[in-house]
Amino acid sequence: MALLEFAQEGIFCPLAGVYIDPWKPVKRALITHGHADHARWGSQSYLCTHAARPVIRLRLGPVNLSSVDYGEPVYINGVRFSFWPAGHVVGSAQIEVSYKGETWVVSGDYKTEYDGLSEAFEPRRCEYFVTESTFGLPVYNWSPQSEVFEAINNWWAENREAGRVTLLTGYALGKAQRIIRHLDTAIGPIYTHGAIENVNEVLRAQGVALPDTIRLSSGMQAKDVAGGIIVAPPSAASGPWLKKFKDLSVGVASGWMSIRGARRRRAVERGFVLSDHADWRGLNAVIEATGASTVYVTHGYTEIFSRWLREKGLQAFELKTEFQGELHEMNEADTTED
Amino acid sequence: MKDFASLVIALDQTTKTNERVRALAEYLGKVSDRDKLWTIAILSHRRPKRTVTTTLLRNWAAEKADLPQWLFEDSYHVVGDLAETIALLLPPPSQHSDRTLSDWIAFIRELEVLSEADKKARILEAWDSLGHEERFIFNKLITGGFRIGISQKLMVRALALFTGLEENLLAHRLMGAWSPDTDRFDQLLIEDNPSDQLSRPYPFYLCYALEGSVEELGDPANWMAERKWDGIRAQLIVRAGNLFVWSRGEELMTDKFPEFEPLAGVLPDYTVLDGEILPFREGIPLDFQALQTRIGRKQVTRKVLQEVPVILMGYDLLELGGKDLRQHSFADRRKALCHLLEQPDMPEVLKISPELPFTDWAAVARERADSRKYHCEGLMLKHKDSTYQQGRKKGEWWKWKVDPMTIDAVMIYAQQGHGRRANLFTDFTFAVRDGEAWVPFTKAYSGLTDAEFQAITHWVRKNTLERFGPVRSVSPVQVFELAFEGISASPRHKSGIALRFPRMLRWRKDKQPEAANTLQDLKDMLESYGE
Numbered sequence: 001m002a003l004l005e006f007a008q009e010g011i012f013c014p015l016a017g018v019y020i021d022p023w024k025p026v027k028r029a030l031i032t033h034g035h036a037d038h039a040r041w042g043s044q045s046y047l048c049t050h051a052a053r054p055v056i057r058l059r060l061g062p063v064n065l066s067s068v069d070y071g072e073p074v075y076i077n078g079v080r081f082s083f084w085p086a087g088h089v090v091g092s093a094q095i096e097v098s099y100k101g102e103t104w105v106v107s108g109d110y111k112t113e114y115d116g117l118s119e120a121f122e123p124r125r126c127e128y129f130v131t132e133s134t135f136g137l138p139v140y141n142w143s144p145q146s147e148v149f150e151a152i153n154n155w156w157a158e159n160r161e162a163g164r165v166t167l168l169t170g171y172a173l174g175k176a177q178r179i180i181r182h183l184d185t186a187i188g189p190i191y192t193h194g195a196i197e198n199v200n201e202v203l204r205a206q207g208v209a210l211p212d213t214i215r216l217s218s219g220m221q222a223k224d225v226a227g228g229i230i231v232a233p234p235s236a237a238s239g240p241w242l243k244k245f246k247d248l249s250v251g252v253a254s255g256w257m258s259i260r261g262a263r264r265r266r267a268v269e270r271g272f273v274l275s276d277h278a279d280w281r282g283l284n285a286v287i288e289a290t291g292a293s294t295v296y297v298t299h300g301y302t303e304i305f306s307r308w309l310r311e312k313g314l315q316a317f318e319l320k321t322e323f324q325g326e327l328h329e330m331n332e333a334d335t336t337e338d
Numbered sequence: 339m340k341d342f343a344s345l346v347i348a349l350d351q352t353t354k355t356n357e358r359v360r361a362l363a364e365y366l367g368k369v370s371d372r373d374k375l376w377t378i379a380i381l382s383h384r385r386p387k388r389t390v391t392t393t394l395l396r397n398w399a400a401e402k403a404d405l406p407q408w409l410f411e412d413s414y415h416v417v418g419d420l421a422e423t424i425a426l427l428l429p430p431p432s433q434h435s436d437r438t439l440s441d442w443i444a445f446i447r448e449l450e451v452l453s454e455a456d457k458k459a460r461i462l463e464a465w466d467s468l469g470h471e472e473r474f475i476f477n478k479l480i481t482g483g484f485r486i487g488i489s490q491k492l493m494v495r496a497l498a499l500f501t502g503l504e505e506n507l508l509a510h511r512l513m514g515a516w517s518p519d520t521d522r523f524d525q526l527l528i529e530d531n532p533s534d535q536l537s538r539p540y541p542f543y544l545c546y547a548l549e550g551s552v553e554e555l556g557d558p559a560n561w562m563a564e565r566k567w568d569g570i571r572a573q574l575i576v577r578a579g580n581l582f583v584w585s586r587g588e589e590l591m592t593d594k595f596p597e598f599e600p601l602a603g604v605l606p607d608y609t610v611l612d613g614e615i616l617p618f619r620e621g622i623p624l625d626f627q628a629l630q631t632r633i634g635r636k637q638v639t640r641k642v643l644q645e646v647p648v649i650l651m652g653y654d655l656l657e658l659g660g661k662d663l664r665q666h667s668f669a670d671r672r673k674a675l676c677h678l679l680e681q682p683d684m685p686e687v688l689k690i691s692p693e694l695p696f697t698d699w700a701a702v703a704r705e706r707a708d709s710r711k712y713h714c715e716g717l718m719l720k721h722k723d724s725t726y727q728q729g730r731k732k733g734e735w736w737k738w739k740v741d742p743m744t745i746d747a748v749m750i751y752a753q754q755g756h757g758r759r760a761n762l763f764t765d766f767t768f769a770v771r772d773g774e775a776w777v778p779f780t781k782a783y784s785g786l787t788d789a790e791f792q793a794i795t796h797w798v799r800k801n802t803l804e805r806f807g808p809v810r811s812v813s814p815v816q817v818f819e820l821a822f823e824g825i826s827a828s829p830r831h832k833s834g835i836a837l838r839f840p841r842m843l844r845w846r847k848d849k850q851p852e853a854a855n856t857l858q859d860l861k862d863m864l865e866s867y868g869e
Contacts, residue, residue, distance in 0.1 A: 260422055
């Protein structure tokens with residue numbers, strides 16, 4: 001019996017009877033982070049990190065939810081489970097599973113660059129590594145975030161100068177806070193869409209330092225937010241509520257913005273290449289750092305990335321999951337996060 | 339080339355027309371005259387000749403990026419643009435270059451005579467001295483097809499803003515055969531030089547499709563109707579005893595049509611006709627495909643001339659005896675055209691597009707319904723008072739096309755699109771049923787909204803049966819209503835049928851694949867409407 005199996009409900013440890021990020025309701029779920037495709041409703045009990053807990057509570061409501069510290073082992077039927085920073089969003093974790101000297105790591109979603117908010121990614125040694133591959137293609141390589149935020153702040157300052165309102169979209173959990181954390185508050189006030197401000201409040205309450213933000217209310221007019229920047233989720237980037245901001249400059253912060261076609265298709269003025277997932281170099285560096293000889297490739301460019309790993313001499317398999325790193329980010333109308 | 343790269347970035351960053359025009363005008367104010375001319379040339383599709391094949395570029399880029407060829411190709415399918423793929427995959431540059439746009443174009447043209455090894459060395463040198471945006475542009479200059487959202491019309495607007503000259507004047511001066519090698523910016527666009535450019539055509543007057551009801555055009559007595567011929571729109575020019583034939587795509591095609599040669603001696607000197615080149619035999623137009631094939635041939639042989647003879651179906655007279663008639667009314671121009679072409683010594687290769695008689699719109703509608711009989715796409719309606727304008731304008735000329743033929747078909751293959759549609763499945767192959775089998779018969783790429791392409795992309799990803807490189811076979815489930823303009827027998831296709839201008843009219847989510855049309859239905863259509 002393998003330590004981890006890939007079952008219909010999700011990644012399953014038969015020995016312990018627990019699932020990792022199951023996409024169907026199960027008895028006991030271990031959760032890497034609070035994004036909707038990883039933390040799904042309906043299971044009988046959930047376990048996550050202390051830092052991920054408040055957001056998961058916000059999203060799943062009054063479920064049976066317990067939490068542990070990073071690195072703190074939990075034994076279930078003799079199997080050792082521990083959570084390690086994934087650098088994806090605040091509280092996000094890779095889940096390490098070991099039993100009798102065999103070690104697996106399920107990455108969840110991860111990125112290697114420290115973003116100033118999320119606990120910095122720590123590679124774990126293991127024999128079996130289950131990795132995401134959202135940007136598992138060599139065309140995706142990120143610039144250091146300091147450059148991206150400089151560009152974002154310059155754009156905002158130019159808009160302010162020209163009397164325009166600035167709107168930047170990013171996912172409500174993670175991306176939005178990362179943006180807010182690095183905006184230059186000397187330029188002007190930061191306004192937030194409600195979905196983002198709800199998460200801000202939860203994170204502030206657990207001690208995450210974020211600059212002051214003002215919750216956007218329906219009564220606000222263009223003159224009230226003049227010179228400011230509005231941070232909103234992607235789903236809010238189009239829609240009748242924007243009509244009142246006549247002179248508006250819209251930007252999108254996403255890894256997909258690397259590609260000109262994707263930028264042009266959205267007809268946005270600015271596409272900033274900013275992702276909470278590892279880029280091509282990051283994925284390769286992490287896999288090497290794990291020392292894993294067997295790699296299971298989930299959501300993303302699974303077929304291409306697993307073939308690439310096989311050619312490098314690893315045992316690599318493509319895994320069908322219902323994680324949506326690729327799909328939903330591609331879909332402008334979707335409201336879920338990465 | 340940094341200025342040009344900044345221009346491309348600026349154009350990508352705004353969707354507002356005025357800002358684009360301003361960005362281009364500001365750029366023109368910054369760069370040298372040579373760079374100006376090359377910019378205009380590139381934006382009007384006069385790019386330098388390709389001196390390196392894309393296969394070589396792919397190989398060198400994959401090698402430089404230290405990637406296997408298959409991974410390079412897979413990346414290309416996702417990015418949807420070769421120039422951009424290469425720019426994204428190469429390692430960061432270690433050098434720096436201040437070459438201008440013109441310098442780089444000269445650099446690319448010099449490659450032509452070099453050996454493959456020398457070409458490679460120079461290309462790698464270039465890649466290593468350019469940043470991401472400049473690399474992308476450099477690659478685009480080599481591979482061609484520059485789409486940066488500046489139409490000819492916008493370019494002329496920007497030139498007008500920059501030079502202070504009239505748009506119409508500039509548009510005319512930019513027509514025809516000029517090249518940054520032989521022309522100077524001032525001499526081409528600024529200086530008044532009536533004697534030059536005998537071959538220069540007038541900007542074509544184009545029209546929009548009539549969308550509302552024809553009655554909205556008002557009194558039928560103010561309008562003229564003729565068939566909308568399905569050939570190649572062209573201007574035929576005789577000046578100083580020379581003949582020039584220009585296509586609407588501003589391609590000089592004189593040599594492709596030796597039939598027109600005698601006209602230089604027959605038409606009065608300084609005459610410009612606007613009309614349609616049609617494949618034509620025994621009083622009726624042939625299938626447009628025949629003309630396509632003929633144009634594709636390198637040499638116009640006697641056999642070709644016999645098999646696919648052409649005529650010019652004239653419908654407008656723009657210049658006569660050196661006098662520009664474009665500001666005269668269409669009725670007057672038409673009268674002059676008839677007078678000219680009805681002279682007894684006029685060769686058979688020149689015909690007048692007949693005026694369709696009518697007194698009410700119902701009669702016009704009846705003529706329209708007959709279009710397919712004449713291998714026509716519909717009718718042209720022109721206001722009798724209309725002057726000959728430039729570019730696509732609404733109001734006085736309309737095309738009133740026949741409704742397309744339609745068929746319900748099932749998607750069986752999907753492929754990702756390019757450029758703006760990269761990473762979306764937009765190119766589909768459709769099949770009809772033949773008993774238990776699905777017989778592919780056409781591809782279609784257009785007609786859905788972005789949101790629909792998003793949704794179908796999502797579906798394709800989840801319902802892929804097999805992958806063949808960039809192509810995926812999918813479960814035969816999704817039904818689409820396809821529209822097309824013509825149907826003909828084709829031994830090259832498995833179905834034995836070829837469609838003209840197929841596109842997706844509707845995604846029939848309400849239909850099951852069993853309810854789609856069959857191969858027999860297609861054959862029946864071929865029987866009734868085949869060309």
